[in-house]
Amino acid sequence: MKHTHRIYTRLGFLIAAIGVILGAFGTHVLKEFIGESELNTFDIGVRYQMIHALAIIVLSLGHRKFDESKLDIALGLFVTGIVIFSGSLYMLATRNIWGNDSFRIIGAITPLGGIAFISGWLLLFFKGFKPEEKQVDIDAESKPSKSKHRRHRSKSSSESTPEALG
Numbered sequence: 765m766k767h768t769h770r771i772y773t774r775l776g777f778l779i780a781a782i783g784v785i786l787g788a789f790g791t792h793v794l795k796e797f798i799g800e801s802e803l804n805t806f807d808i809g810v811r812y813q814m815i816h817a818l819a820i821i822v823l824s825l826g827h828r829k830f831d832e833s834k835l836d837i838a839l840g841l842f843v844t845g846i847v848i849f850s851g852s853l854y855m856l857a858t859r860n861i862w863g864n865d866s867f868r869i870i871g872a873i874t875p876l877g878g879i880a881f882i883s884g885w886l887l888l889f890f891k892g893f894k895p896e897e898k899q900v901d902i903d904a905e906s907k908p909s910k911s912k913h914r915r916h917r918s919k920s921s922s923e924s925t926p927e928a929l930g
Contacts, residue, residue, distance in 0.1 A: 769824040772839045776820035779846060783813040786854070794858065802857040809853030816842045816881065823888075834891045841884035849877025 787810045795803055820842050827835055852874040859868065 768836060769827040772820055772824035775843065776817050776824060779820065779843075780814060780817035783810055783817055786810050786813070797861050798857060802860070805853050806857035809850035809857070812853075812881070813846050813850040816846050829894065830888070830892050831894050834887055838884040838887045838892065841880045841887070845877045845880035845884065847877070848880060849874055852877060 787807070790803060790806045790810060794806060798806070820839055823830070823835060823839060852870045855870050856868075856874070
């Protein structure tokens with residue numbers, strides 16, 4: 765495995781672990797401090813973080829099927845999307861806890877994280893795979909064609925007839 769893909773795989777594991785921690789934190793701790801709407805916002809951040817953490821892991825483990833430069837860009841876009849999209853949702857959901865409503869402006873950058881996610885997926889869709897290599901069928905080149913094979917068969921079968929032997 766290429767060094768960069770190993771880093772992305774490990775980063776995906778870490779992001780997924782943090783996602784589980786944040787999900788548990790939201791369910792068990794935050795529900796006492798924030799309202800239903802804010803908790804829903806927090807959960808959306810966790811959901812997108814987990815989906816993209818798993819995508820980072822799967823894509824980096826299957827890196828041989830992809831154009832490496834495009835895959836690296838897509839994985840970077842996913843990490844960026846997690847930080848901007850999920851991170852801004854976490855801040856928006858918990859802004860009342862901090863006693864400061866200054867995080868409201870952060871909602872303006874949330875769509876940029878979504879654009880990063882979408883860009884990564886579309887890049888993989890349109891340009892992600894390696895070009896297919898033409899494979900030469902070695903067996904087909906070494907085998908005689910059917911017509912030669914039939915002549916060979918008919919020739920050998922005529923040699924083994926009683927008239928040919930006697």
